[in-house]
Amino acid sequence: MFDQFFYQDKGLFLQSLHPAAALTYLGILFVLALVFTNPLYLLGLLLVVVLAISAARGLAVWEIYLRLSLGLLLPVIIVNALLTHAGKTIIWLGPRLPVFGRLTVSLEAICYGAAMSVRLLAIISIFCLYNLMVHPDKVLSLLARFASRSALVLSLATRLFPTMVRQMANIQEVQMVRGVDFHAGTLKERLPRYAALMNILLLSSLEDSLEIAEAMQARAFGSGRRSCYRRDTWRPRDSLCLGGALLALATAVYGQAKGFSTFIFYPQLDYLIKGPMTIIILIIIILSLSVPMVLSWGWQRCPYFNAKI
Amino acid sequence: MPLFQCENLTYYYPDREKPALKGIDLSIEEGEFLLITGGSGSGKSSLARALAGLIPDFYGGRFGGKVYFQGRDMGQMDRRKLAREVGIVFQDPEKQLVMTSVEAEIAFGLENLGLPQAEMSRRVAEVLSFLDLAEVRQEFTAHLSGGQKQKLALAAVLAMQPRALVLDEPTSQLDPVAAEEFFNLIKRLNEEMGLTIILIEQRLERCFHLADRVVLIEDGQVKYEGTAEQLARWAVAREIPFIPPVARFFVRLGFPSVPVTVKEGRRLLRSNFNYRKFPPLRPVVNENPGEPVLTMSRVWFTYPNGKEALQDISLQIAGGELVAILGNNGAGKSTLLKTMAGLLKPGRGRVQVMGRDLSNECRPGDGRIAYLSQNPNDYLFQDTVEEELLFTLKNFGLTDDGVVDELLEKLGLQRYRRVNPRDLSSGERQRVALASILVTRPRLLVLDEPTRGMDYRLKDELGGMLTGLSREGVSVVLVTHDVEFAAAYATRVLLLFAGRIVADGPKHQVLGQSVFYSTQIGKMCRGYVDGVLTLQDALDRLEPVWPARQAVPEVR
Numbered sequence: 006m007f008d009q010f011f012y013q014d015k016g017l018f019l020q021s022l023h024p025a026a027a028l029t030y031l032g033i034l035f036v037l038a039l040v041f042t043n044p045l046y047l048l049g050l051l052l053v054v055v056l057a058i059s060a061a062r063g064l065a066v067w068e069i070y071l072r073l074s075l076g077l078l079l080p081v082i083i084v085n086a087l088l089t090h091a092g093k094t095i096i097w098l099g100p101r102l103p104v105f106g107r108l109t110v111s112l113e114a115i116c117y118g119a120a121m122s123v124r125l126l127a128i129i130s131i132f133c134l135y136n137l138m139v140h141p142d143k144v145l146s147l148l149a150r151f152a153s154r155s156a157l158v159l160s161l162a163t164r165l166f167p168t169m170v171r172q173m174a175n176i177q178e179v180q181m182v183r184g185v186d187f188h189a190g191t192l193k194e195r196l197p198r199y200a201a202l203m204n205i206l207l208l209s210s211l212e213d214s215l216e217i218a219e220a221m222q223a224r225a226f227g228s229g230r231r232s233c234y235r236r237d238t239w240r241p242r243d244s245l246c247l248g249g250a251l252l253a254l255a256t257a258v259y260g261q262a263k264g265f266s267t268f269i270f271y272p273q274l275d276y277l278i279k280g281p282m283t284i285i286i287l288i289i290i291i292l293s294l295s296v297p298m299v300l301s302w303g304w305q306r307c308p309y310f311n312a313k314i
Numbered sequence: 315m316p317l318f319q320c321e322n323l324t325y326y327y328p329d330r331e332k333p334a335l336k337g338i339d340l341s342i343e344e345g346e347f348l349l350i351t352g353g354s355g356s357g358k359s360s361l362a363r364a365l366a367g368l369i370p371d372f373y374g375g376r377f378g379g380k381v382y383f384q385g386r387d388m389g390q391m392d393r394r395k396l397a398r399e400v401g402i403v404f405q406d407p408e409k410q411l412v413m414t415s416v417e418a419e420i421a422f423g424l425e426n427l428g429l430p431q432a433e434m435s436r437r438v439a440e441v442l443s444f445l446d447l448a449e450v451r452q453e454f455t456a457h458l459s460g461g462q463k464q465k466l467a468l469a470a471v472l473a474m475q476p477r478a479l480v481l482d483e484p485t486s487q488l489d490p491v492a493a494e495e496f497f498n499l500i501k502r503l504n505e506e507m508g509l510t511i512i513l514i515e516q517r518l519e520r521c522f523h524l525a526d527r528v529v530l531i532e533d534g535q536v537k538y539e540g541t542a543e544q545l546a547r548w549a550v551a552r553e554i555p556f557i558p559p560v561a562r563f564f565v566r567l568g569f570p571s572v573p574v575t576v577k578e579g580r581r582l583l584r585s586n587f588n589y590r591k592f593p594p595l596r597p598v599v600n601e602n603p604g605e606p607v608l609t610m611s612r613v614w615f616t617y618p619n620g621k622e623a624l625q626d627i628s629l630q631i632a633g634g635e636l637v638a639i640l641g642n643n644g645a646g647k648s649t650l651l652k653t654m655a656g657l658l659k660p661g662r663g664r665v666q667v668m669g670r671d672l673s674n675e676c677r678p679g680d681g682r683i684a685y686l687s688q689n690p691n692d693y694l695f696q697d698t699v700e701e702e703l704l705f706t707l708k709n710f711g712l713t714d715d716g717v718v719d720e721l722l723e724k725l726g727l728q729r730y731r732r733v734n735p736r737d738l739s740s741g742e743r744q745r746v747a748l749a750s751i752l753v754t755r756p757r758l759l760v761l762d763e764p765t766r767g768m769d770y771r772l773k774d775e776l777g778g779m780l781t782g783l784s785r786e787g788v789s790v791v792l793v794t795h796d797v798e799f800a801a802a803y804a805t806r807v808l809l810l811f812a813g814r815i816v817a818d819g820p821k822h823q824v825l826g827q828s829v830f831y832s833t834q835i836g837k838m839c840r841g842y843v844d845g846v847l848t849l850q851d852a853l854d855r856l857e858p859v860w861p862a863r864q865a866v867p868e869v870r
Contacts, residue, residue, distance in 0.1 A: 014452050140452075142415045157412070164414045167456045172692075178657050179692040182685040183751065184709025205695045208736060212691070213409050220410035222372050224423035224470065225397035232428045234421035234438070 009066050011167070012140055018242070018301035019061045024143035026243035030250045030297065031135050037257050037290075038127040043268040044116070045277055046260075047123045049287050053294045054130040060301040061137040070133045074126050081125070082118035089114040091271040117270040146235035153231055161217070169206065176205050242300055242314040249296030256293065260286040315385050316341035317478060317510055318365055322379035325360060325369055334360040336534040337379070344477070347504045347511045349525035349542075351518060351556045353769045354741050357534035358514045362482045365512060366402040367391070394427060401471035402480040405767065406487050407463035411470075416458070417442070417451045419466055423474045441473045445499065459643065461492025468499065478510040479503065485517070486767040489643045489795045497521050516769040519558045519798070519834045523574045530556060543572040555770035559798070559835045559849045566853060567860055579838040587842060587856065606630040607757050607789040608654060613663035615649055623649040624660070625813040633757065636784040637791045638800035638821070640831050641810035647793040650810065651760050654791060655685040667758055681710040681754030686761040690747035694735040699727055702735055702750045710754055721749045725779065741772045748779075759783060761792040765799050777803040801825055801833045801847040822847060 014020065019027075034054060041047050058067045087099075092111025099108030141163050149156040177187065185198050221227075260266040265283045269275040278284065303310040323338040334357050342348050342365075352358045363369040367388050370377040381388045383399060404410045413419040420441055424434040442448045445465055450458065458466065464484055471479065481500065485493035497520050503509045504524075515521050522528070522542050529539040530549070538548050546561035548554075557565075560579040561572050569586075573579045608631040615624040623646040631637055641647050652658040653665055656672040665672040667683055687693075696702045703718045722728045725745045730738060735746045744764070752759070759780075765773050773796075781803055784790050794800055800807055800821065807824040809817035809831060817824045825832055826845040839846040843855045 011454075140415070142413065142418045145414075146418070160413055160418075164411065164455060168408060175687055175689065176692045178652070179685070179687050181657065182655060182683070183693070183706045184681065184754075201695060205692060208695060209689075209691045212736075216404065216406070216409040217412065219368060219372050220404055220467075221412060222393075223366055223368060223397065223402045224474065225394050225426035226422075228392075228394040228397065228426060230428050231425045232430065232434070234418070234425050234431065234434045236431060 009069075010136060012136055012138075014140070015062055017061055017138070018304040019057065019138040019297060020140065021240075021242070022138070022246060022297070023237045023239050023243040024139060024147045025237075026239075026247045027139050028144065028147070030246055030294075031131060031139070033250045033254045034131050034134075034294065035128065037253070038124055038131065040257065040261060041124075041266050042120070042270075043266050043277070043283075044120045044123065045283070046266045046287055046290070047120060047127060049291050050294075051123055051127045051130065053291055053298075054127055054134055056295065056298050058130060058134050058137060060298045061134065063133065063137040066137070067130060067133050070129055071126070074129050078122035078125060081122055082115065085118035085121070086110045086114045089117070089271075092117075093272045094274075113270050113272065113274055116274060120268070120270070143235070143237060146233060146237075149231075149233055149235075153233075165210075169210065172209065173202065173206055176202050240314065242304075245300060245314065246297045249293045253290045253293035256286055256289045260290070316382075317344040317346075317384060318342040318512075319382040319385075320361075320364070320379065321382070323361075323364060323381060324376075324378035325364060326376040327360075327373060328375045330375070333534050335364065338534075338536055340529065340536060340539070342478075342510065342512065344510055345504070345508045347524055347526045348513070349518075349521060349528045350512065350514045350531060351516055351528060352531035352537075353516070353556075353771050355739055356531045358531045359482050360534070361531060362402065362480045362512065362514050365478075366400050366480045367393070367396045368402070397423070397476075398427060398474060399476055400478045400480060401474055401476035402482065403464070403467050403471055403484050405483045407460060407467050408487075410467050411455045411463060414454055414456075415451075416447060416453050416455060416466055419455055420470050420473050423470055427474065437473045437475070441469045445469045445472070459492070460488050461495060464488060464492070464496060465499070468496075472503075476509075478512065480512045480514075482514045483516065483767065484513075485515075485520075490797075491642065494520060497524065500524070516556070518556065522558045522561070530554070542574045546572045546574065555774075559833065560838050563835060563838075563849055563852050566849075567857065576834060576837045580842075583838065583842050587859065604632050604634075607633050607668060608791075609664070609666045610654070611664045611666075613653060613660040613665060615646075615653055615658060616661050623813050624653065627663070627813075627815060629808070629815065629818065631758070631789045631791060633787045633789055634784050635789050635806055636780060636804050637789075637806045637808060638804035639791065639793045639808045639810055640795070640797065640800060645810040646813040647810055648762055649813075651685075651762055651791065651793050654758070655683050655760050657685065681712070682757045684751035684754065684756035684759045686744075686748055686751060686759070686764060688763045688766060690740070690744040691736075693747040693750050694743060697734055698732050699735050699738075699746050699749075700731045702746055703753045706750050706753050712754060717753055717755065721752055724782075725749050726775075740767060741775075744776075752783075757788060759788055759790045761790070763794060764792055765794060765796045773799055797825065797831055798833050798848075801836070 034050065037050055038047070041050060055067070058064060087108055087110060088105065090109060092113030094112040095109050096112055097110040099110070101107045142160070145156045145160045148159070180202065181187065187195060187198055257266060263282070265279060265286045268277070300314060304314065318341065320338050320340040323335050324333055325335040326333050338361065350358045350361060360369060363373070364381055369375070371393070383391065388396065411419055413422050417438060420438050421434055424437060442451055445468065447465065447469055450462065455463065455466065485496050488496065500511055500513065501524055504511045513521060513525070525542055527539060528542050528545045530537045530545060538545055540548070546557045546565050549557045550562055550565035558574060560576060561574050564572050564579065564582065569582065571582070573582055610627050610629050613624055613627040614622065616622050627650065639647050639650060649658060653660055656665070660673055663673070694702060696705055699722070700718060703721065704714065707714060722731055725748065727742070727745055727749060730742065735743060738746065764776060768776065777799060780790050784805070804821050806819065807817070807821045808815055809824060809828070822845050825836060825847055832840070833847050835849055835852045836847045839852055843852070846852045846855055
């Protein structure tokens with residue numbers, strides 16, 4: 006049931022990238038999502054991420070993320086619009102409330118809320134993309150070179166999560182047959198029933214963890230310095246994707262310094278397009294970040310291209 | 315020089331008064347296939363852990379005597395060195411896999427040994443090919459089947475290239491087909507690679523014949539050691555159940571040679587019994603089975619991924635019937651059981667228990683249906699055994715009218731009344747889980763794989779308990795892979811395949827006609843005396859015609 010939220014090997018181009026290249030690419034997307042304030046740039050970034058998700062054949066999963074995000078984003082826009090009084094262009098005057106004062110809705114606050122929602126959606130989508138394109142073992146092996154024990158703990162947690170979800174469902178079924186009704190009563194009455202579920206899960210997990218530790222010791226874990234098995238191959242595709250991502254970052258830094266990718270919301274809305282350079286910088290960033298998707302397209306359609314990268 | 319040598323090995327787990335191992339003297343030669351058997355809690359798993367160097371290193375506790383590996387005291391050996399020499403595979407594959415993907419799992423032990431990358435790559439590739447896992451090398455371990463997971467656990471140990479392999483009931487969580495495949499692998503490792511195998515097992519039908527030597531452990535001590543045939547004779551004379559039914563049959567008839575496989579058994583039958591046409595066994599059919607407790611009419615169930623797990627299932631189960639459901643993995647057995655228990659709602663069709671329609675109710679169970687899942691730990695979270703029983707009563711708004719005492723007595727749990735159920739053994743935990751659902755006096759009891767990991771004695775106890783319940787009028791339905799158990803205790807057998815019932819009838823009819831879903835005795839007698847399933851059936855039919863003469867020696 007939760008399988009689609011985890012990495013699934015589909016033999017895709019994006020999944021064949023070296024973990025360092027993939028993580029750098031995703032990291033730059035993440036940083037840009039945090040740095041950009043210009044709504045156009047945020048929308049451009051979201052477009053790139055959605056294209057990448059499409060190349061990773063994850064639009065169906067992303068739809069679920071989108072639906073969940075909308076439930077979070079709409080309240081963000083409404084609450085921000087009602088509680089922020091920094092905007093000058095008032096479009097609605099509400100009643101006076103204790104503590105909050107007079108409720109006002111300004112155009113600036115609505116735009117700010119909308120831009121922040123796009124940013125949040127872009128960040129959530131980047132995590133969705135991470136799950137679609139990066140094999141957790143690849144990341145862990147990369148991490149293992151610097152922090153082997155932390156990597157192992159993460160690996161164990163990743164492995165055991167689906168097992169625990171399954172176990173939880175089994176325990177719930179058992180409790181239902183023993184007469185526990187998880188739907189009846191108020192939230193306060195229902196909570197202890199769920200607490201009992203967690204209790205059983207925790208007790209069983211503690212017992213299981215001893216057996217896992219024993220199996221690890223039997224395989225010489227902790228007997229001395231470990232070596233690292235995984236060596237991922239660095240291919241031309243990784244250099245191209247990394248190059249594109251770094252170019253996007255450098256351009257974004259320039260755009261940020263010159264103010265093309267920034268936007269002032271309060272007290273009055275700034276100009277969205279401050280000149281042709283705003284558009285040129287945005288196009289360069291979008292094209293640079295689209296390198297993996299372009300390569301993915303060529304990789305699927307052209308065997309010669311495929312062999313070269 | 316023996317590979318392993320135990321001298322007066324005694325071991326107490328921490329905070330335990332009773333020793334798990336008591337004065338064990340045992341030597342194991344290089345290349346030997348040693349089978350260690352015994353009941354639950356006899357100490358065989360403790361011995362396995364001592365041979366793998368995990369006792370006392372991992373568990374602590376008090377340790378006496380010596381265990382030598384190639385003349386070196388194992389207590390003094392470097393752990394890394396020891397892991398290279400002795401590998402161990404445990405019961406449950408879920409609890410020994412560490413990494414998320416197949417390849418990384420195999421490499422885990424090699425990384426721990428600090429091997430160079432090139433050496434690791436070679437070993438991982440070799441093991442993947444040998445165990446036919448190359449196809450799934452990138453797969454997530456969570457997506458593998460039970461059999462594949464256990465094969466992976468074996469691969470991960472084999473990659474470390476040990477000289478001895480200790481296997482602690484490695485097939486107890488597997489279905490018969492996966493278990494058979496696993497034992498074939500072990501046999502190859504022993505015969506083709508000369509690996510020393512120490513197999514701990516309590517279901518012996520499939521592995522008794524593989525062993526060069528069998529050791530029986532009881533109460534932490536070696537009770538007997540010898541060849542499979544020697545042990546069979548010794549054990550039958552003492553009513554010890556730890557031998558396969560075919561061997562028990564011939565020892566009971568007083569044959570000079572004791573076969574341990576179906577093939578040898580059939581050869582002996584052929585040379586010693588004239589073919590006789592026995593009248594077919596008339597299955598005991600209850601002409602008036604009474605009111606049905608469970609009725610399923612044209613039930614279909616489809617999972618969200620589109621898999622039709624149940625297709626057009628119609629059946630009735632009357633009060634007092636003990637029904638065993640057999641079938642391969644993925645046949646829909648557990649889905650059928652959960653549908654009966656009201657945990658899954660059918661997409662189409664009707665499920666009625668005592669006239670109550672479960673198909674439309676959102677809440678499963680009202681105390682008249684009891685469901686025992688595969689894992690008894692899913693039930694246990696109260697501080698005492700008694701509280702576990704009272705918890706169910708309270709949920710259904712019932713009061714204790716003496717049922718708690720009655721059940722504790724019946725299931726042999728009275729002395730554990732105030733004990734935390736998590737401190738009990740696995741067999742006892744299962745009895746507590748069973749008691750916690752029987753406390754509502756259900757009319758329908760459904761059990762999912764209740765004999766998993768049980769020894770012969772515990773299975774007999776469980777079989778007796780279920781038979782007792784069915785005599786009291788409770789309808790019992792159980793899913794099992796254990797054909798021997800179904801043959802011994804069920805009154806009716808259902809065979810499920812790809813979501814459909816392909817056979818349904820009295821056990822002698824269904825199992826007697828099946829080639830694959832048959833008991834060891836049934837397979838042996840097929841063609842000589844049809845319809846025989848259990849040891850008792852075979853003795854009843856063949857003992858009277860067994861000529862009181864010297865048996866013809868086996869022709870080899």
